[in-house]
Amino acid sequence: MSLWLELWSRRCVLSLLQLCLVLQPCSTDYCSWKGSGLSWEPHSRAVEQVHLRCTEGSLEWMYPARALRVILEPNLSSARHTAVCIKPSSSFQGANIYVECDGQLHLLVSEAEEPRLRQVSCFSTHTLQRVALFLQASPQRDISRRTASFQYELLSNQSTTGPDFQKMALVEAMCRPCDNMELLMAICSSDFVVRGSIQNISHDLENHMSQVEVGVLQVYRQKNQIFQEDKSTGEWRGPIKTLLQCKIKKGAGDFLFTGNEHFGEAWLGCAPRYKEFRAVYQTASRKGANPCEFQLD
Numbered sequence: 001m002s003l004w005l006e007l008w009s010r011r012c013v014l015s016l017l018q019l020c021l022v023l024q025p026c027s028t029d030y031c032s033w034k035g036s037g038l039s040w041e042p043h044s045r046a047v048e049q050v051h052l053r054c055t056e057g058s059l060e061w062m063y064p065a066r067a068l069r070v071i072l073e074p075n076l077s078s079a080r081h082t083a084v085c086i087k088p089s090s091s092f093q094g095a096n097i098y099v100e101c102d103g104q105l106h107l108l109v110s111e112a113e114e115p116r117l118r119q120v121s122c123f124s125t126h127t128l129q130r131v132a133l134f135l136q137a138s139p140q141r142d143i144s145r146r147t148a149s150f151q152y153e154l155l156s157n158q159s160t161t162g163p164d165f166q167k168m169a170l171v172e173a174m175c176r177p178c179d180n181m182e183l184l185m186a187i188c189s190s191d192f193v194v195r196g197s198i199q200n201i202s203h204d205l206e207n208h209m210s211q212v213e214v215g216v217l218q219v220y221r222q223k224n225q226i227f228q229e230d231k232s233t234g235e236w237r238g239p240i241k242t243l244l245q246c247k248i249k250k251g252a253g254d255f256l257f258t259g260n261e262h263f264g265e266a267w268l269g270c271a272p273r274y275k276e277f278r279a280v281y282q283t284a285s286r287k288g289a290n291p292c293e294f295q296l297d
Helices: 114-118 180-189 274-287
Strands: 022-026 033-036 046-052 056-062 067-072 083-088 095-101 104-109 121-124 131-137 147-155 192-204 209-222 236-243 255-262 265-268
Touching: 033 046, 046 056, 083 095, 083 104, 095 147, 104 121, 180 255, 180 274, 192 236, 255 274
Parallel strands: 022 046, 033 056, 046 067, 236 265
Antiparallel strands: 056 147, 067 131, 083 121, 083 147, 095 104, 095 131, 192 209, 192 255, 209 236, 255 265
């Protein structure tokens, strides 16, 4: 099953010019937003606007009613973000998500396509300063609770050209080993750096992913609490994902795992054996070629 929606080959389902709606004033700037359709005027035709100004965050729309327009306007200084990725929550209900393009709306996430709700949907953008999403509430007969919620990230993918991604922009994992410079840079810039051993590897054939269960000896850095202590055993553990095509295998000994986090999950970057990393770092240190300091065990 593909991880991507082919946005640009879909027929336009709505035209913005045909929507006889009045836009309400913009909400306060957020990284994340939480609101309810119950707070709106019952007979109003207004569409509320929400401005999100971060490169990642979330939105939770309870009791969806009518429509919600979400403007992504992150403050980008020098980073070149060419992809927007949306991950619906596992309980996503009550709305469809569209992306605005050239005055038209293209379907991004459909409430009716339940298998795809668990997937990450990405699309490229040529306008880095502004991306607009449109959430259209689904018709419903009762007031039962539904919540349309998702996480979003703006990602970089310098190797991608054109509207269709040929590879997963979400995953920065490479199936080839990192060279020495890439490794030295990884310990400086990765979201997580941990030393540990491979306890188990499982494969998700449907989504073309593998998951590595790591027994952690040392956490040098982590963005979020993916690697945690097991209270019953006192051991530190954590899962790391990578592409199935990398054909990762269980190896003995200690490794230095590095990588980045996306949507609360750790994705594998460089992962040399610890003794090999130690030798590379010490050699670079003697030459004064280390891009950053690292505390060796």
